[in-house]
Amino acid sequence: MNTNSANVAERRLAPPSLAISTVIFALRPSEKSGRPTLWLPLVRRIREPYKDMWALPGGPLAHDESLQDAASRNLRETTGLAPHYLEQLYAFGGLHRSPTQRVVSIVYWALVQPTEAALADESENVRWFRADRLGELAFDHNAIVDYALWRLRNKMAYGSIAYHLLGEFFTLAQVREVYEAVLDRQLDPANFRRHVKATPEIEETGEYLQGGKHRPPRLYRFTGTPGLGPDNRSTP
Amino acid sequence: MNTNSANVAERRLAPPSLAISTVIFALRPSEKSGRPTLWLPLVRRIREPYKDMWALPGGPLAHDESLQDAASRNLRETTGLAPHYLEQLYAFGGLHRSPTQRVVSIVYWALVQPTEAALADESENVRWFRADRLGELAFDHNAIVDYALWRLRNKMAYGSIAYHLLGEFFTLAQVREVYEAVLDRQLDPANFRRHVKATPEIEETGEYLQGGKHRPPRLYRFTGTPGLGPDNRSTP
DNA sequence: ATTAGTTCTAGTCAACATGACTTTAACTAA
């Protein structure tokens, strides 16, 4: 049975290794309805364990970069994108997350804008998936994505985070669509409008979105700043 | 200048080391007013760096324990207490947190009940301090405590977390005192009463607290459960 | 040009929550 007991003993004594992973959310139009839906990029594992399965982008922490920088680098290396919003999600440190060694993963979650997300890198080993239609992922990454989704919905219900999924200018209907996509329920347009107009971070521009089939809606702009962590405290 | 360049080079190549720390809050009566106030235990550092300064309890992560278990162990070893509430706070990983080596600290925060806290261990190297009157602590621990306090206040404003700082039975006035101590402002007794009585997790017992100087208040009991993290999701 | 259809925008109304305040009940200590 114990064909490898020496290695096992070595691993038991070695300190847990530390990794950074990132859950990256972006909005893309659904193939069918065309309405915006949540997508995220995954990378295919090219080695054991979980070889050939999809996993969150991640890697080791370089000795000369902060946790947040490492997450940013992850994001850039796998998708070529820069995050519009980046925040620590949680540190996962269960004993059996990886079958071969003890790994503690500090996970970040990011939001990127759809214009950028549309031209994000995709390749044999990097692909975008609909957040509600992931298959079985490597390690405990399904649970991590679930938790990230829960946090996203939570922040959405309170803070002004939806705007980081949109471009610089947007209509109130577009904001509502983001909320509806993430929270997965319909919202009353009139009441939603009242709600958004009451938040001071939303600025009315003089422009209107032309080219639609109906009355052209006014364009708005978001003037707030991201909330990142202990440094920049936003909503819990 | 470079008297120690070999060591510096070694440290640069070594992976960041991983530590667990814990911010432990308990209620104790203030010496002056006798009203409950927030206290937390600190340990005196017995070696460099920051020798003789006070620091949060913490230590390395054993290879066969989860992050949460490590935090629990911290708590037990420094104070002899078991936490009533324990939740991950944040992972701190700045490059210069420790002058000698790169350390990533996963910090937990805990609440313990006052009856236990009263008989907590105290010694030459372990002492309790008022949360609003800490001196200068080792490393970035002042910032960590600040953030923990912010989280505590935030959770207090929403969720039903105050009860983990109280014993099994309590009066509504005692709950209010906890809120007033943590949020540091007076609350209207009548309105606070209405608020608490509207939360379903609070159960009215038939008992009354006798021995007071005035009309005896009814005793209540908390029937909810802690919210811990991705497993047990509570309020953001 | 007119009309129908759709969305944008503004407003009303009731239900509910919240803060400030008043009143009554219940107990202790003088």
Added chain:
DNA sequence: TTAGTTAAAGTCATGTTGACTAGAACTAAT
């Protein structure tokens, strides 16, 4: 017996939220 204090319950004005109505502004079809 009375004064003093806290517990407990209720009142009132204000603000927020969800459900709903209605007009304004535009496009596309007639």
